[in-house]
Amino acid sequence: MKFKATLCALLLCSSAAFAEDGFVDLFNGKNLDGWFVEPANPAVWTVKKGELARFPQSSYLWTKEKYGDFILEMEFKVSPDCNSGLFFRTDPKNPxxxxxxxxxxxxxxxxxxxxxxxxxxxxxxPAVNAVKKVGEWNTLRLEVKGPKLVCHINGQKVQDLSLDDWTTAEKNPDGTPNKYKTALKDQPRTGHIGFQDHGHDVWFRNIKIKKQ
Structure with missing residues (x-):
């Protein structure tokens, strides 16, 4: 009886810790519930063994829900010459x-x-080149709140900045040009999260998010 009481207490503590953690699965590891493809394409991203992978000739993949301030954690793996991306606060019609x-x-x-x-x-x-070799899993943590952005890859801080420092269209704070016709400080602070299809194989798993 004492053992059962102790076990119940441990389970309750575990559940409380999970609730206090605040993270929810953004990808359930089984299917694409909560996601959509844009531009619309008969080919879709594939899910296998809890991993999300780009299907040949698929389009960008987006969350149905919009997010503003959040912490996102995930793992990713790249292929040779892979070129992909994690979009956030983005309009799928104009990524x-x-x-x-x-x-x-x-x-x-x-x-x-x-x-x-x-x-x-x-x-x-990035402040450092933290990505691992092709075929190895990497961890990524992205935190955005208002103009503040912090990103870690494999535990190393690669970004720590304020979007408010980008005050001019097509120009970075260091004076170099960029592609953005709207200054980054003026971009929307809410939008969809998405993964880029750029013609190369890429894998994602253990994607979770916590709103701030």
Missing amino acids: VQGGFEIQIMDSFGKTPDKHDCGALYDAKE
Whole structure:
């Protein structure tokens, strides 16, 4: 009887800890419930063994729900020459100009620039090149709240910035040009989360999110 009481107490503590954690699964590991493809395409992303993978000739994949301030954690794996991305606060109808992208790329061993893994695409290079070799799983944690953005890859901080520093269209704070016709500080602070299909195989798993 004492053992049962102790077990129940442990289970209750475990449940409480889980609730206090606040994270929910963004990808259930079984199917694409809660997601949609844009542009519409008969081919869809595939789910196998709890992993989300790009299907040949599929389109970008987006959450049905919009998110503003959040913490997202996930794992990803790249293929040779992979070029993909994690979009957030983005308009699926206009992902190139209507949102933000953390670059996901096969850039192991490179001196990173504004287009390598961990970059805020075309706006800020990662502080370190933290991506692992092709075929190895990487962890990513993205935190956004208001203008503040912090991103870690494999436990290393690759971004720590304020979007409010991007005050001019087509120009970065360091004076270099970028593609954005709207200054990043003026971009919407709410939008969809998505994964880029750029013609290369890429895998994602254990995707979870906590609203802030």
